Amino acid sequence: MITIKSKREFAKMQRAGATVFEVHVAVREAAGPGVSLSTLDDIAAKVIEGNNCTSSFLGYQGYPANICLSPNDVIVHGIPSDYALREGDILSVDAGAVFEGFHGDAAFTMAIGQVTPEAQHLIDVTEEAMWAGVREVRKGARLESIGAAVHEVGTANGYGVVEEYVGHGIGREMHEEPQVPNYGKRGKGMRLRTGIALCIEPMFNMGARHTRVDPDNWTVRTEDGSLSAHWEHTVCVTPDGTQVFTAGSEPLAVQFEESSALG
Numbered sequence: 001m002i003t004i005k006s007k008r009e010f011a012k013m014q015r016a017g018a019t020v021f022e023v024h025v026a027v028r029e030a031a032g033p034g035v036s037l038s039t040l041d042d043i044a045a046k047v048i049e050g051n052n053c054t055s056s057f058l059g060y061q062g063y064p065a066n067i068c069l070s071p072n073d074v075i076v077h078g079i080p081s082d083y084a085l086r087e088g089d090i091l092s093v094d095a096g097a098v099f100e101g102f103h104g105d106a107a108f109t110m111a112i113g114q115v116t117p118e119a120q121h122l123i124d125v126t127e128e129a130m131w132a133g134v135r136e137v138r139k140g141a142r143l144e145s146i147g148a149a150v151h152e153v154g155t156a157n158g159y160g161v162v163e164e165y166v167g168h169g170i171g172r173e174m175h176e177e178p179q180v181p182n183y184g185k186r187g188k189g190m191r192l193r194t195g196i197a198l199c200i201e202p203m204f205n206m207g208a209r210h211t212r213v214d215p216d217n218w219t220v221r222t223e224d225g226s227l228s229a230h231w232e233h234t235v236c237v238t239p240d241g242t243q244v245f246t247a248g249s250e251p252l253a254v255q256f257e258e259s260s261a262l263g
């Protein structure tokens with residue numbers, strides 16, 4: 001079932017999203033060579049608590065930490081450990097917060113110190129693909145157009161586009177219907193309408209798209225050991241238009257080209 005959010009509910013999701021954004025800023029600021037992942041998890045916990053929120057992830061199906069931290073070949077769901085970041089690493093940071101029963105969820109990938117141009121390109125293209133997906137979210141558009149747009153950016157750059165993990169609806173639950181795969185057929189799928197909230201989250205691999213899961217049953221890695229990047233935003237079709245709730249302390253209004261057709 002797809003839940004339609006009221007203005008009041010969106011206002012709560014906005015607060016959750018603003019908290020996620022604040023976590024991102026704090027982790028980005030603190031991360032660097034020599035800093036351990038568990039230190040970053042502690043920082044995230046303090047920001048979440050300071051905003052009268054709780055972590056969406058802690059305890060979710062037994063997940064043992066506040067955020068997911070996924071270095072290098074880890075695609076998603078990395079558990080913050082005592083691993084100390086090194087110059088040249090890339091790190092995906094995924095955070096979710098709940099405010100008065102409503103969730104926000106977003107991720108980004110960052111460079112630790114100086115990284116190779118190839119690694120930076122992977123990070124930048126994955127972000128670009130996320131925004132391409134976000135720009136497909138509008139009243140009257142079709143769900144699969146999002147994945148089609150994301151996939152196009154990934155394949156045009158020669159990256160493996162992960163298929164086993166997908167974006168999702170969000171609201172009272174972190175994961176709601178519909179699923180939002182990073183592939184699809186433009187103009188197909190359900191029609192988006194006001195009140196819908198979606199997480200758009202491309203995961204791109206430098207090598208093949210294939211994945212494997214560590215014995216901890218969480219850590220998802222590239223099968224071929226290549227680097228992976230992950231970007232995510234919580235995007236809502238509100239009565240005031242499409243807004244990204246996890247991009248700042250206030251919602252970010254998504255602008256559309258006048259001429260772009262619904263599809």
Ligand code: MF3
Pocket residue numbers: 056057058060061063067068077094095096105106107199
């Ligand atoms: N943002 C992720 C998602 O959309 C993280 C959830 S994993 C968790 O699925 F288990 F740690 F919660």
Ligand code: CO
Pocket residue numbers: 105106167168199201232
């Ligand atoms: Co998500």
